[in-house]
């Protein structure tokens with residue numbers, strides 16, 4: 001699997017979630033919360049594999065792309081804070097929808113820049129074999145990536161690799177605990 005194809009597939013999945021969110025009715029609070037949880041998982045995983053595998057590989061192979069990578073890291077940073085804030089909010093809160101809208105706008109801007117500037121640069125600078133090998137690594141990283149945003153965690157190697165190894169199993173455990181809590185509340 002080519003690295004760019006894999007990342008573009010992720011982008012498509014994310015944009016589909018945005019479309020579904022925009023089509024929800026004004027009072028579909030439960031669906032809003034569910035879709036935002038899906039966005040959080042998808043975006044957290046996607047940011048993590050870019051930060052642990054893709055960006056470091058690009059910086060090593062294509063020093064000219066460094067500025068674009070640094071900008072991408074800052075864009076991820078803002079997205080992670082917004083996701084973190086949304087997790088603590090109730091969809092009935094006045095600011096909720098506005099925050100999701102700004103999140104979607106930021107992500108769309110970021111995806112647009114990657115697809116129109118960074119990816120073509122990477123395609124020009126890296127061979128097909130290299131991109132395939134990178135794709136294999138991205139896929140493997142996805143399997144162990146955190147499902148929560150962790151905006152305070154380091155986003156560059158080696159710190160982010162260590163943080164990922166610690167965060168991913170904890171995120172999975174928190175996710176399971178929340179599911180159980182919801183089941184218990186529904187029963188009670």
Ligand SMILES: [Fe+2]
Nearest residue numbers: 047050072110
């Ligand atoms: Fe990205």
